[in-house]
Amino acid sequence: MDCDDELKKWFYEQANLHISSLNIRFREKCVIKEAMKNKIMNCLRENAITTDDFDSRFTSWCRNSFMVCDIGSERFLCDMKSKKPVLLYENMYEVYKKIHIETAHAGRDKCLDALSINYSWFNRELLQICLKSCSSCQQRKSIKRPTVSKPIIALEFMTRVQMDLIDMRTRPDMNPNGKTYKWILQLKDHFSKYCWGRALQKKEAREVYDCVREIFFQFGPPHILQSDNGREFVNELINSLEADFPGMNIVHGRPRHPQTQGLIERANAILSDALGKCYQKEISR
């Protein structure tokens, strides 16, 4: 039995334990199993009323909670309210795992958001169990950073944008046409926490400038652009940016000063953490 089969087995053991710990009234309907799905779909057939297989309570529960949808050539049992296909208990492990990996090993709430795009009847507690089984998350806990004592206040989107370079020289990324990327430029809007990331081949003003300019042409320049320090983003870059965006103020945060660079470094930690998990995946493949 390989590792994933074992994790899957563990997941369903824990899931069954959780379900059997519930009040008996909730047990049958907290997740929809294949057999239950078939029973519901039978109950929802047009001529099903005449049979004695379903009592009136079950029938009204089915009619109020579900509908059958044809998506492509297949029939799906969907939730009446959200119109999304029911995530069957038997498929939960695979789907939770897939979503968790697709969201770069996100936590419970982000995974729930992602699940709600395509599914209904997923289960928060069982998702939590699945997240516990992720070995990458267990092995790699985020790097702790000093806490920020004084927050920087930004009043709206693009008031203050912080910029930083992440050194990826130890793990460069080579794309198929032979370009090697060794740096990641990261910009973060202080108000919305929205981040932009760009892969760079070199830590050069020209490359940084092109990326920053492209972003500001799309989103508009911020009032304040805060960068790590002058060594990393040399004068040439500042001059070019000031010429393009005369209203923008460029501020230098003291290098590694937790109060001024706190936000972007936290974002860097999140990004490098996510990338680290992806790398780990690549290596263990």
Ligand SMILES: [Zn+2]
């Ligand atoms: Zn994970």
